[in-house]
Amino acid sequence: MRTSLRLAACLVLAAPFATGWAQDDAQMVRGKYLMEGVVACANCHIARGDKGQPLFDKGMSGGMLFEDAAFKARAPNITPDPETGIGKWTNAQLAKAIREGIRPDGSVIGPPMPIPFYRNISDSDLAAIIAYIKAQPPVKHVVAKSTYNFPLPPNYGPPLAPVQAPDAADTLKYGQYLANIGHCMECHTPRDNKGMLVTSRLGAGGQVFPGPDGSTTLSANLTPHENGLKDWTDAQIAQTIRTGIDKNGHHLKPIMAFGWYKNINDSDMNALITYLRSLKPEPS
Structure with missing residues (x-):
């Protein structure tokens, strides 16, 4: 499950x-x-x-x-x-x-x-x-x-107030907003044996996904840990997100949406990277 x-x-x-x-x-x-x-x-x-x-x-x-x-x-x-x-x-x-x-x-x-x-x-x-x-x-x-193979819930919880996006001038908060609506952590956070996101290790990666081409891929560590993005420059992170080619020339698998992420503008990319660098460093 x-x-x-x-x-x-x-x-x-x-x-x-x-x-x-x-x-x-x-x-x-x-x-x-x-x-x-x-x-x-x-x-x-x-x-x-x-x-x-x-x-x-x-x-x-x-x-x-x-x-x-x-x-x-x-x-x-x-x-x-x-x-x-x-x-x-x-x-x-x-x-x-x-x-x-x-x-x-x-x-x-x-x-x-x-x-x-x-x-x-x-x-x-x-x-x-x-x-x-x-x-x-x-x-x-x-x-x-x-x-x-399990019962879906009848609903998803109590009503919440209308939602406003953070001011784009607040780079960190806006970067978190973009990461949320882009559901980055849905794939790049480990899950426990019950399928729950381990939020204490947000962004540490490690999930295995079948790709649309029949291959499988392991989600990367996006935290500023040695196993993650610590030694990456902002330009290298942006290149990987937009092109699907990492700093070592390795091609990412197609489950990663780089075919669309290539259109993220520089301001939003900077905000996303600012947010990723704010995550708690976690080993893969």
């Missing part, structure tokens, strides 16, 4: 989504930047070929398999197709699914959707993400339902 306990308290629907919002150019620009950068939803939801290669012409129509001892899940179609995607979902329903993990029919979204981290997405950024998703071409693609 390694991943069964990834489920945790999540945000409830914030007031701005109850009646919708006026889409504007700035919102679409922000949504595009987030989705094609640090949030990287398409890393899981994009359709993929037999060898795991992204099929960009089929958009975020889903199908990628995540298999674990506790579940067999496939990323759903999140294009605006009315029959096989989210085309009939309202903005409020989509917001609730992303931050609460609850679909319009009341069913619960299970792992590997990183609800505990998406609960940190600000109201304005969530609105921008939804605007981007709704603006994508609809793709008809039926995806098999996920199955779980």
Whole structure:
């Protein structure tokens, strides 16, 4: 049940989504930047070929398999197709699914959707993400339902207040915000034998993941430890995140979303790195 306990308290629907919002150019620009950068939803939801290669012409129509001892899940179609995607979902329903993990029919979204981290997405950024998703071409693609060998919870905890992002001028706090909505620590933190994130060792890596190409990868240590990023320069860290090639020329496996992280701007990259350097040094 390694991943069964990834489920945790999540945000409830914030007031701005109850009646919708006026889409504007700035919102679409922000949504595009987030989705094609640090949030990287398409890393899981994009359709993929037999060898795991992204099929960009089929958009975020889903199908990628995540298999674990506790579940067999496939990323759903999140294009605006009315029959096989989210085309009939309202903005409020989509917001609730992303931050609460609850679909319009009341069913619960299970792992590997990183609800505990998406609960940190600000109201304005969530609105921008939804605007981007709704603006994508609809793709008809039926995806098999996920199955779980454990009961999903009826909900994800008590209601929480609306969320605001930290001021981007506060580099450390904003870097933590970006790491949260990009769910970096979902993969880069060890888990105990019950599947719980060992938060006392945040960022120490060590999780094993099957990649979309059939390979497996071990998540890296992102803390400023000797086994982690202590001897890395900021430029080396940024290069690795954006290109998937580390300072030694080693190519990272495709489960890492460097195909999208390449679009993270310099200011946000600096904030992310500032946050990583603030983590408690932990051995791998």
